[in-house]
Amino acid sequence: MNKLYKNGLDAIFDIKDHSTIMLGGFGLCGIPENLISALVTKKTKGLTCISNNAGVDDFGIGLLLKTRQVKKMISSYVGENAEFEKQLLSGELEVELIPQGTLAERCRAAGAGIPGFYTPAGVGTEVAEGKEVKVFNGKKHLLELAFESDFAFVKAWKGDALGNLIYRGTARNFNPMMAAAGKITIVEVEELVPVGELDPNIIHTPSIYVDRIFKGENYEKRIEKITTQ
Amino acid sequence: MNKLYKNGLDAIFDIKDHSTIMLGGFGLCGIPENLISALVTKKTKGLTCISNNAGVDDFGIGLLLKTRQVKKMISSYVGENAEFEKQLLSGELEVELIPQGTLAERCRAAGAGIPGFYTPAGVGTEVAEGKEVKVFNGKKHLLELAFESDFAFVKAWKGDALGNLIYRGTARNFNPMMAAAGKITIVEVEELVPVGELDPNIIHTPSIYVDRIFKGENYEKRIEKITTQ
Amino acid sequence: MGLNKFQIAKRISKELKDGDYVNLGIGIPTLIANYIRKDISVILQSENGLLGMGPFPNKNKIDPDMINAGKETITTLSGSALFSSAESFGMIRRGRVNLTVLGAMEVSQAGDIANWKIPGKMVKGMGGAMDLVASAKNIIVAMMHTNKKGHSKLLKKCTLPITGLNCIKKVVTNLAVIDIENNMFVLKEHAPGVSIEEIVEATEGELKISESVCEMDLS
Amino acid sequence: MGLNKFQIAKRISKELKDGDYVNLGIGIPTLIANYIRKDISVILQSENGLLGMGPFPNKNKIDPDMINAGKETITTLSGSALFSSAESFGMIRRGRVNLTVLGAMEVSQAGDIANWKIPGKMVKGMGGAMDLVASAKNIIVAMMHTNKKGHSKLLKKCTLPITGLNCIKKVVTNLAVIDIENNMFVLKEHAPGVSIEEIVEATEGELKISESVCEMDLS
Numbered sequence: 100m101n102k103l104y105k106n107g108l109d110a111i112f113d114i115k116d117h118s119t120i121m122l123g124g125f126g127l128c129g130i131p132e133n134l135i136s137a138l139v140t141k142k143t144k145g146l147t148c149i150s151n152n153a154g155v156d157d158f159g160i161g162l163l164l165k166t167r168q169v170k171k172m173i174s175s176y177v178g179e180n181a182e183f184e185k186q187l188l189s190g191e192l193e194v195e196l197i198p199q200g201t202l203a204e205r206c207r208a209a210g211a212g213i214p215g216f217y218t219p220a221g222v223g224t225e226v227a228e229g230k231e232v233k234v235f236n237g238k239k240h241l242l243e244l245a246f247e248s249d250f251a252f253v254k255a256w257k258g259d260a261l262g263n264l265i266y267r268g269t270a271r272n273f274n275p276m277m278a279a280a281g282k283i284t285i286v287e288v289e290e291l292v293p294v295g296e297l298d299p300n301i302i303h304t305p306s307i308y309v310d311r312i313f314k315g316e317n318y319e320k321r322i323e324k325i326t327t328q
Numbered sequence: 329m330n331k332l333y334k335n336g337l338d339a340i341f342d343i344k345d346h347s348t349i350m351l352g353g354f355g356l357c358g359i360p361e362n363l364i365s366a367l368v369t370k371k372t373k374g375l376t377c378i379s380n381n382a383g384v385d386d387f388g389i390g391l392l393l394k395t396r397q398v399k400k401m402i403s404s405y406v407g408e409n410a411e412f413e414k415q416l417l418s419g420e421l422e423v424e425l426i427p428q429g430t431l432a433e434r435c436r437a438a439g440a441g442i443p444g445f446y447t448p449a450g451v452g453t454e455v456a457e458g459k460e461v462k463v464f465n466g467k468k469h470l471l472e473l474a475f476e477s478d479f480a481f482v483k484a485w486k487g488d489a490l491g492n493l494i495y496r497g498t499a500r501n502f503n504p505m506m507a508a509a510g511k512i513t514i515v516e517v518e519e520l521v522p523v524g525e526l527d528p529n530i531i532h533t534p535s536i537y538v539d540r541i542f543k544g545e546n547y548e549k550r551i552e553k554i555t556t557q
Numbered sequence: 558m559g560l561n562k563f564q565i566a567k568r569i570s571k572e573l574k575d576g577d578y579v580n581l582g583i584g585i586p587t588l589i590a591n592y593i594r595k596d597i598s599v600i601l602q603s604e605n606g607l608l609g610m611g612p613f614p615n616k617n618k619i620d621p622d623m624i625n626a627g628k629e630t631i632t633t634l635s636g637s638a639l640f641s642s643a644e645s646f647g648m649i650r651r652g653r654v655n656l657t658v659l660g661a662m663e664v665s666q667a668g669d670i671a672n673w674k675i676p677g678k679m680v681k682g683m684g685g686a687m688d689l690v691a692s693a694k695n696i697i698v699a700m701m702h703t704n705k706k707g708h709s710k711l712l713k714k715c716t717l718p719i720t721g722l723n724c725i726k727k728v729v730t731n732l733a734v735i736d737i738e739n740n741m742f743v744l745k746e747h748a749p750g751v752s753i754e755e756i757v758e759a760t761e762g763e764l765k766i767s768e769s770v771c772e773m774d775l776s
Numbered sequence: 777m778g779l780n781k782f783q784i785a786k787r788i789s790k791e792l793k794d795g796d797y798v799n800l801g802i803g804i805p806t807l808i809a810n811y812i813r814k815d816i817s818v819i820l821q822s823e824n825g826l827l828g829m830g831p832f833p834n835k836n837k838i839d840p841d842m843i844n845a846g847k848e849t850i851t852t853l854s855g856s857a858l859f860s861s862a863e864s865f866g867m868i869r870r871g872r873v874n875l876t877v878l879g880a881m882e883v884s885q886a887g888d889i890a891n892w893k894i895p896g897k898m899v900k901g902m903g904g905a906m907d908l909v910a911s912a913k914n915i916i917v918a919m920m921h922t923n924k925k926g927h928s929k930l931l932k933k934c935t936l937p938i939t940g941l942n943c944i945k946k947v948v949t950n951l952a953v954i955d956i957e958n959n960m961f962v963l964k965e966h967a968p969g970v971s972i973e974e975i976v977e978a979t980e981g982e983l984k985i986s987e988s989v990c991e992m993d994l995s
Contacts, residue, residue, distance in 0.1 A: 100576025100598055125824045125861065126847040128840065151861070178900035187898070196899065199823065200865030200907030204442070207862040211643070212650020212692055213433070214464035216445040218869065219910040223941040225893075226906060235443035235473070244464070256841075261600075261636045267529060268841035268858060269825050275860045279651065295635035300496060301530040303860075305608050305638035306600070307578045307653045320840035326832045326848035329795025329817060354605045354642065355628035357621065380642070407681035416679070425680065428604065429646030429688030436643040440862070441869020441911055447650065448691040452722040454674075455687060485622075490819075490855045497622035497639060498606050504641045508870065524854035532641075534827045534857035535819070536797050536872045549621035555613045555629035 103260050104313040107137030110285045114143050114250060117170070121206065121251040121277040122150040122160065126323050129270030130159050131252040133287045133315040139166055147171040149246055151202060151273055156182050158321050167191070173246075175199035179323070198226060201243050203276060209245035210279025210308070218243055251281025254315070255304065258288035259295075262309025263302045271303065278304045287315035332489050333542040336366030339514045343372050343479060346399070350435065350480040350506040351379040351389065355552045358499030359388050360481040362516045362544040368395055376400040378475055380431060380502055385411050387550050396420070402475075404428035408552070427455060430472050432505060438474035439508025439537070447472055480510025483544070484533065487517035488524075491538025492531045500532065507533045516544035558755070559731035559748040560775075565699050567592045568773055569658055569729050572697060573599050577655040580604060580689060583627045585699040586658035600636075602654055604685045606645050609637025626685065646685065650692040657693035659686065661700045661725075663715045666762035668725040668737045670698065671717035683720060690721030702730035702759045709761035711735065711742055732756050734773060741765050746773045777974070778950035778967040779994075784918055786811045787992055788877055788948050791916060792818050796874040799823060799908060802846045804918040805877035819855075821873055823864050823904045828856025845904065865904065869911040876912035878905065880919045880944075882934045885981035887944040887956045889917065890936035902939060909940030921949035921978045928980035930954065930961055951975050953992060960984050965992045 104110035111134065114120075124130030138146070139162050146169050153172050154161035163169050164182050171193040177183055186192035197205070198220040208216055217240035221227050231242040253274045256267035264286060266274055278284050291314040333339035340363065343349075353359030367375070368391050375398050382401050383390035392398050393411050400422040406412055415421035426434070427449040437445055446469035450456050460471035482503045485496035493515060495503055507513050520543040560568065562585045570592035573579060580602045581587050590612070593599050601610040603625045610625060611632035618632065625631045633639075648654060663671040670690055673683040690696060703709055711728065728735045733756045734746035742764045747756055749772055757764055779787070781804045789811035792798060799821045800806050809831070812818050820829040822844045829844060830851035837851065844850045852858075867873060882890040889909055892902040909915060922928055930947065947954045952975045953965035961983045966975055968991055976983055 125845075126843060128824075128843045128847070174901060176901035176903040184898050196901045198902055198906035199861070199904035200868060203861035203865050204440070208445070210651055211433070211647030212652065213445050213447060213647075214467075214469055215462070216437070216442050218442060218907075220869070220907040222910060223888075224906060224938055226902075233444070238443075240443055259636060263636060263638050265529075268839065269822070269843050270841040271858060272825050272861045276862050279647065279653075299609070299633055299637040299639045300494075302638040302640075305640055305644070305648070306636065307602070307608055307648050308651075322838065322840045322843070322849060323847040324843075324849070325838060326850075327835050327838065328832045354626075355624060357605075357624045357628070403682060405682035405684040413679050425682045427683055427687035428642070428685035429649060432642035432646050439870055440866030441871065442866075447688075449650075449688040451691060452669075453687060453719050455683075488855060492855060492857050497620065498603070498624050499622040500639060501606050501642045505643050508866065508872075528828070528852055528856045528858045531857040531859075534859055534863070534867070535855065536821070536827055536867050537870075551619065551621045551624070551630060552628040553624075553630070554619060555631075556616050556619065557613045 102262050102309060102312050104311050106313055107133040107287065108140055110311045110313050111137050111141060114141065116143055117145040118249040119147040119149065119247065121248045121281060122148055123253045123272065123274035123277050125151050125269065125272040127154065127159050127321050129254050129272050129274055131254040131287050132318055134252040134285060135159065135162055138163060138168065144168050145170045147173065149173040149248060151175050151199060153177045153180055153183050155179050155323065173197060175202050203273060205243055205246045206273060206276035206280050210276050213245060215242050215244050217241065246280060248280060249282050251277040251284045253278045253284060253286040255286055255288045257290045257292050257297065258286060258312055259292050259297055260312065261294055262286065262306035262312050263297050264304035265297060265301065266303050275304050279308045283310045284308050285311045287313055289315060289318060331491050331538060331541050333540050335542055336362040336516065337369055339540045339542050340366050340370060343370065345372055346374040347478040348376040348378065348476065350477045350510060351377055352482045352501065352503035352506050354380050354498065354501035356383065356388050356550050358483050358495065358501050358503055360483040360516050361547055363481040363514060364388065364391055367392060367397065373397050374399045376402065378402040378477060380404050380428060382406045382409055382412050384408050384552065400424065402426060404431050432502060434472055434475045435502060435505035435509045439505050442474060444471050444473050446470065475509060477509060478511050480506040480513045482507045482513060482515040484515055484517045486519045486521050486526065487515060487541055488521050488526055489541065490523055491515065491535035491541050492526050493533035494526060494530065495532050504533050508537045512539045513537055514540045516542055518544060518547060559751045563588060564775055565729055565731060567775055568734065569697055569699055573597065573656065578602055578653060580654050580657045582659040584660045586660060587627065589658060604645050604649065606640050606642055607633065607637060609634045646688050649688055652692060652694050654693060655695060657689050657696045658699055659689065659696060661698045663710050663712055663717050664698050664725050664728050665712050665715045666737060666742050667740050668723045669715050669719050670721055670725050671715040671719045673720050674718045686720050690724045696725050698725050698728045700730055702732040709759055711760045711762050713762045732759060743767050744770050746771055748773055778970045782807060783994055784948055784950060786994055787953065788916055788918055792816065792875065797821055797872060799873050799876045801878040803879040805879060806846065808877060823868065825859050825861055825864050826852065826856060828853045865907050868907055871911060871913050873912055874914060876908050876915045877918055878908065878915060880917045882929050882931055882936050883917050883944050883947055884931050884934045885956060885961050886959050887942045888934050888938050889940055889944050890934040890938045892939050893937045905939050909943045915944050917944050917947045919949055921951040928978055930979045930981050932981045951978060962986050963989050965990055967992055
């Protein structure tokens with residue numbers, strides 16, 4: 100069975116307008132650059148994107164906003180993006196804001212076959228509106244649901260043709276949970292290594308979750324805030 | 329701050345009768361041998377043990393059964409233990425049987441601050457008795473709760489004085505979730521390495537979960553079923 | 558009568574497809590690993606935390622940190638991955654394991670399975686069976702058609718405490734390959750030398766004979 | 777009037793204990809890292825997936841795969857560990873992070889905090905703030921006592937959409953150190969050169985003056 104694809108465009112051959120896509124990354128760190136470019140090229144429209152952030156004006160998911168391919172963003176923080184703000188205020192773009200830990204756990208739940216779980220985050224706030232509240236150990240918790248998504252776009256550091264993955268540094272972030280959660284999980288890696296080269300004991304994402312994998316090209320890995328001593 | 333202890337007995341100095349303890353391991357693989365020995369020496373009584381299995385007659389948790397230190401076992405599978413069977417039939421020992429995936433997830437939930445979650449495992453069976461049933465996507469699920477425990481006894485392969493841990497092979501099993509779940513987490517390691525030696529990118533259990541750590545001695549690592557080609 | 562356990566395993570091995578991730582239970586299911594076609598790639602999952610399980614080790618390669626869900630020493634294949642029990646059952650609940658093969662004490666025509674408890678006997682526990690049957694999309698039961706007393710194990714309703722409801726799609730026994738469709742057993746294949754009448758006789762539940770019923774291919 | 781943001785950070789740094797795992801929010805809280813006593817060991821958690829966060833890198837050590845929760849490039853210290861966002865918020869919800877320091881727009885005498893949304897303005901999102909305030913056992917708010925219009929930020933009730941209920945125990949501002957006890961602000965320390973009357977004046981919520989009220993130690 101072959102999971103290996105040539106490039107991003109090849110790997111998203113069957114994506115349709117109005118798909119829901121999870122995209123890994125925190126800020127611009129660990130984002131699936133090649134897959135985002137492929138979406139821009141393919142001009143897929145009406146997308147719902149689940150991603151912690153929405154990129155910046157000219158990078159990351161910002162590229163998809165510029166071309167108006169995104170219908171809805173599900174994120175925890177969407178600052179640093181003027182185009183985003185414009186579309187939001189004009190009503191072109193829908194936004195659902197979710198506490199970051201709940202966002203992470205809703206991805207994790209989806210990947211672990213847990214349809215719902217309780218968390219204290221957001222109790223008594225706007226986030227709680229319409230949600231079931233249950234008391235555990237005297238403390239209120241909200242019922243939160245696993246995300247449903249058609250695709251997960253994942254960026255890893257190293258991977259093999261079976262789909263075993265290792266992430267690097269804080270570029271791990273949402274990628275492992277999304278890799279497990281995707282109905283179809285597509286992974287781009289910086290380095291494609293021979294099967295057997297990755298130590299089985301330190302694999303972050305086991306191959307079973309991965310449907311398609313390809314070696315990404317021309318990583319820019321842009322840094323949002325270069326800060327030095 | 330010092331998390332380093334001399335040995336198992338030193339590390340369980342404050343354990344009291346009638347404590348609830350999580351013990352890592354699957355069968356006899358990855359069990360906290362030194363901590364179990366320390367409990368035998370300390371003669372702590374009336375214990376509730378959460379562990380996937382109950383050891384064999386003369387090894388693992390079986391040692392604590394022999395000395396009648398265990399009041400209740402919470403496990404998924406308890407075969408291969410005549411002493412266990414005797415005490416169970418005589419009513420000396422309580423047993424709560426839990427599906428293995430639910431057991432793992434209830435540990436994980438405890439370690440992740442999730443008080444309850446829904447799983448399809450056990451719907452329509454004895455396991456469902458008394459539990460809330462909720463339908464997600466047309467399928468029934470049971471509400472399962474995070475475990476409460478006073479101590480987690482964890483066995484890792486390598487660890488440092490801060491409490492960063494790496495497990496080896498299938499000896500990982502329940503150890504990482506229990507490490508995160510314990511109110512007080514005590515870890516024994518085969519190898520205690522200098523802080524900074526473990527690659528931060530491949531640590532299985534970050535130090536934050538670990539309260540006490542010591543280098544275990546005289547590992548027997550008994551094999552339950554030696555099977556060769 | 559009919560197949561021995563090795564032949565049951567061999568017949569089930571034909572259900573495996575290239576790229577499948579498969580969980581094999583203890584007993585007959587474990588034997589299936591020996592019959593996987595060489596021209597396909599199948600990855601075995603062991604629910605104690607391993608994908609890419611290999612054969613039993615040579616004597617000099619025994620590793621106490623490397624066991625399968627039956628607690629037997631095993632090896633790993635190239636491309637394997639190790640993980641925690643939470644991750645392991647996560648992938649099972651998620652439905653990422655394509656095929657699960659389990660033993661059973663009873664199967665009902667509704668697809669219910671009982672395989673963990675006999676009232677009055679020491680109960681050892683369900684292990685991972687309840688999680689597997691609740692979540693796996695494709696479950697095959699491997700078992701003898703009748704129990705030691707000669708009673709059918711394919712029933713209208715399970716009499717033993719059940720492990721899961723409406724989850725079994727296919728049963729392979731020493732006598733037959735039987736699918737479960739619309740609350741009914743459907744006879745698809747009979748073992749060589751076993752007549753359809755014998756299978757009907759040994760099946761307590763409602764058994765429909767498929768129009769295309771044929772002899773099992775055990776080549 | 778009173779302390780500048782560096783002095784607020786310095787005062788809060790005195791709350792850190794040896795062995796603490798600490799999460800520092802964006803803004804004033806981040807500055808606290810510069811004032812941690814050299815004789816204690818404190819491990820900083822960055823909720824994007826790092827324990828053991830070090831200082832900003834030298835120019836030649838910038839790594840795009842190594843950022844903090846404020847998206848700034850950072851380094852790691854010896855003994856650090858990297859993990860996923862799910863694991864990160866797991867340890868936060870579990871209460872394993874001993875101390876969390878956050879900025880705020882408003883704090884109420886019930887310990888409610890508002891720091892994520894101003895109606896009518898572009899809402900950027902709550903990030904991890906709601907998770908942190910819902911689960912952290914020990915939260916300190918670092919903020920100016922009044923807003924740009926001179927209105928008190930220590931209120932009877934929050935007027936902005938709240939981030940969490942009954943979660944704040946201590947507030948350190950440019951004027952004072954104030955604890956929250958029994959639905960009341962309690963003045964514990966005043967900034968050097970700031971009178972108690974000035975603090976009372978700048979506090980809209982009920983303010984009890986502690987019997988042991990003293991001047992902040994900024995040494």
